[in-house]
Amino acid sequence: EVQLLESGGGLLQPGGxxxxxxxxxxxxxxxxxxxxxxxxPGKGLEWVSGISDSGDSTYYADSVKGRFTISRxxxxxxxxxxxxxxxxxxxALYYCARGSxxxxxxxxxxxxxxx
Amino acid sequence: DIQMTQSPxxxxxxVGDGVTITCRASQSISNYLNWYxxxxxxxxxxxxxxxxxxxxxxxxRFSGSGSGTDFTLTISSLQHEDFATYYCQQTYTNFHSFGxxxxxxxx
Numbered sequence: 001e002v003q004l005l006e007s008g009g010g011l012l013q014p015g016g017x018x019x020x021x022x023x024x025x026x027x028x029x030x031x032x033x034x035x036x037x038x039x040x041p042g043k044g045l046e047w048v049s050g051i052s053d054s055g056d057s058t059y060y061a062d063s064v065k066g067r068f069t070i071s072r073x074x075x076x077x078x079x080x081x082x083x084x085x086x087x088x089x090x091x092a093l094y095y096c097a098r099g100s101x102x103x104x105x106x107x108x109x110x111x112x113x114x115x
Numbered sequence: 116d117i118q119m120t121q122s123p124x125x126x127x128x129x130v131g132d133g134v135t136i137t138c139r140a141s142q143s144i145s146n147y148l149n150w151y152x153x154x155x156x157x158x159x160x161x162x163x164x165x166x167x168x169x170x171x172x173x174x175x176r177f178s179g180s181g182s183g184t185d186f187t188l189t190i191s192s193l194q195h196e197d198f199a200t201y202y203c204q205q206t207y208t209n210f211h212s213f214g215x216x217x218x219x220x221x222x
Contacts, residue, residue, distance in 0.1 A: 035211065037213075044200075044202065044213060044214075044215050044216040045151075045153075045159060045202050045204075045213040045216070046213065047204070047210065047211040047212055047213060050209055050210075050211065057209075059209040059210055061210065062116065095158060095159075101161075101164070102149055102161055102164070102204070102206070103161045103170065105158040105159060106158065107158055108158065
């Protein structure tokens with residue numbers, strides 16, 4: 001059974017940093033592209049970042065480019081999102097999702113940026 | 116970047132009605148389009164991929180069509196469990212933008 005389990009969310013002040021993790025199981029993690037998608041409270045879905053299966057290629061939405069870094073550790077079956085210079089508008093539920101098919105999503109981890 | 120625009124933003128309908136949601140891409144995306152259903156507190160659920168292919172386990176009352184820039188999601192006879200928010204998403208580029216969503220409510 002495919003499982004994606006996000007962790008690392010929390011409450012922090014503007015300008016802070018955080019690292020989200022997504023632990024994957026039930027499939028060959030190193031063969032799949034992966035993505036982060038976020039959803040601000042009461043708002044729609046926003047694609048944030050994607051990474052190739054090897055980790056060699058990464059992609060970012062303009063809203064996070066230069067502040068967020070996606071990475072993966074295929075030996076640990078884990079996807080990461082390193083976030084810095086956080087803004088109030090980064091407050092959201094952050095989902096990881098398996099690329100290609102986009103069928104598998106985690107349940108999300110909540111990031112709240114507030115002074 | 117490709118912009119995805121859905122219409123309408125909200126829609127009221129009754130059980131048994133048929134409804135259509137439209138998604139337009141700012142440039143051609145061939146058939147690289149997904150449709151999702153999302154209910155409160157839940158992750159999005161993939162309904163349709165490649166514009167018109169029904170994801171396994173999804174009821175046949177859901178259908179998708181279109182190619183290029185214009186796409187539609189049709190629900191032929193609404194059931195209670197279909198009242199939710201629907202999103203389109205392009206996967207033509209590596210920047211997988213979503214539409215703003217369509218909130219389908221019970222009339």
